[in-house]
Amino acid sequence: MKRVLSGIQPSGQLTLGNYIGALKNFVEMQHSHECYYMVVDLHAITVPQEPAALREQTEAVSALYIASGLDPAKATIFLQSHVHQHAELGWMLTTLTYMGELERMTQFKDKSAGKESVGAGLFTYPSLMAADILLYNADLVPVGDDQKQHLELTRDLAHRFNQRFGDTFTIPEPYIPKVGARIMSLDDASKKMSKSNPNQGSFIAMLDDPAVIRKKISRAVTDSGREVKYDPQNKPEVSNLISIYANCSGKSVAEIEALYDGQGYGPFKKDLAEQVVAVLEPIQQRYHEIRKSGELYDILRQGAERAAEQAEKTVKTVKEKMGFLAR
Ligand code: AQP
Numbered sequence: 001m002k003r004v005l006s007g008i009q010p011s012g013q014l015t016l017g018n019y020i021g022a023l024k025n026f027v028e029m030q031h032s033h034e035c036y037y038m039v040v041d042l043h044a045i046t047v048p049q050e051p052a053a054l055r056e057q058t059e060a061v062s063a064l065y066i067a068s069g070l071d072p073a074k075a076t077i078f079l080q081s082h083v084h085q086h087a088e089l090g091w092m093l094t095t096l097t098y099m100g101e102l103e104r105m106t107q108f109k110d111k112s113a114g115k116e117s118v119g120a121g122l123f124t125y126p127s128l129m130a131a132d133i134l135l136y137n138a139d140l141v142p143v144g145d146d147q148k149q150h151l152e153l154t155r156d157l158a159h160r161f162n163q164r165f166g167d168t169f170t171i172p173e174p175y176i177p178k179v180g181a182r183i184m185s186l187d188d189a190s191k192k193m194s195k196s197n198p199n200q201g202s203f204i205a206m207l208d209d210p211a212v213i214r215k216k217i218s219r220a221v222t223d224s225g226r227e228v229k230y231d232p233q234n235k236p237e238v239s240n241l242i243s244i245y246a247n248c249s250g251k252s253v254a255e256i257e258a259l260y261d262g263q264g265y266g267p268f269k270k271d272l273a274e275q276v277v278a279v280l281e282p283i284q285q286r287y288h289e290i291r292k293s294g295e296l297y298d299i300l301r302q303g304a305e306r307a308a309e310q311a312e313k314t315v316k317t318v319k320e321k322m323g324f325l326a327r
Contacts, residue, residue: 004029004175005138007038007080010057011047012195013205014064016276017183020247021144025177027069029142035075036136036307037065042080042087042128046121047111047196060287062296064206067287078303080132085311089131090124092318093157096164097127101153107146130154134161135311137170145181146192148174165321180247186220189236207284210277217241217273228260228268238265241272248275 006026008018026037039061044054058079065077080086102108102123112118121128129150133141134157141151151174158169185191185202193203204216222237230253232239245256245268260268290296320326 001034002139003136004033004140004142005036005133005136006142007040007132008061009040009044010054010061011044011049012057013207014061015193015195016204016206016244017144017193018195019068019206020180020183020244021177022142023065023068025142025175030071030075033140036138037070037075037077038080038132039065040080040132043125046119046125059296062300063287063290064283066290066299067283072299072303076303076306077299078307079300082300082304083308083311085135085308085315086128086131088315089135089318090128092322093130094124094127096157096160097124102126105149107150126150126153127157130157133172134158134169135314137314138172139170140175141172142175145176148176168317168321179253180243183244184236184240186216188221189240204276206280207287210281213276213280214273217269217276220269222265226264228263228265229257241269245272245275248279
């Protein structure tokens with residue numbers, strides 16, 4: 001069985017972009033792969049987090065994993081900060097990473113743009129992400145398109161380590177969905193939908209009320225035409241909404257175009273909202289049950305124990321190869 005690893009930051013409320021680009025694939029892959037899924041709280045603190053909010057968001061993201069269909073009997077589900085080997089290998093890989101490589105990362109450029117001071121952790125984030133993946137010798141990493149560049153760096157670091165210290169790490173492959181790899185903001189189709197966007201109308205949160213979802217979609221920016229046509233170059237806003245529709249309904253882009261031929265954006269948006277609600281409402285119901293039941297802490301504890309076993313083996317090997325003395 002191929003091994004899969006991925007994670008999501010508890011840096012805000014999970015969005016429909018996180019669901020379509022990542023979580024939906026996590027759920028599908030657990031049936032045919034050995035899966036490790038983390039909530040990457042160490043990554044979340046690369047931008048300032050209020051402690052109470054971080055705690056709440058970490059619990060919420062973990063509960064959404066389960067509510068979306070991740071099964072702790074099939075996948076190892078844990079918090080990154082519960083497995084200290086992430087930070088340990090992260091440091092070792094940081095020492096192998098070149099400044100120039102980190103400077104080229106578009107996520108760093110986007111997140112640091114216009115800021116007077118930026119934490120060093122935001123800069124070295126990709127080395128920690130490489131450690132997350134390489135600790136488990138993952139073969140496949142399901143991510144949205146925005147993480148592709150980080151994954152390429154992970155591959156480079158794995159090669160670099162293997163060349164310098166001898167064959168150690170599996171070189172991971174990205175697993176990026178064909179449609180929906182980059183869900184864009186509802187207010188600006190040139191930016192990806194992002195949970196840390198201060199404009200609430202720019203994203204659909206997985207926990208948004210159905211009434212809020214309907215309102216956000218009805219207000220989503222479109223062009224001044226009326227043709228429901230997938231054309232990312234000339235109609236980026238409508239194409240983004242078609243991607244969301246296709247993902248939520250299972251219909252192809254061609255089927256959706258045919259369905260709304262000559263009807264304008266009104267009926268299309270109305271139906272789109274219902275498709276999104278139909279996907280998110282059952283997840284929301286399970287989410288509230290899980291939060292009430294208190295089962296989350298046991299799941300995360302057991303997941304961390306399982307993950308740490310594997311992670312410790314890797315760190316031990318890496319330390320030996322790099323020349324650290326054994327205890
Ligand atoms: N808009 C998106 N479309 C498709 N996939 C997306 N992902 C994120 N946004 C979209 C995928 O979700 C996973 C988790 O991402 P993350 O939390 O580690 O960080 P991110 O990519 O930076 O996501 P956000 O929502 O934009 O978070 P903030 O605002 O905190 O930076 C990844 O697999 C990502 O590809």
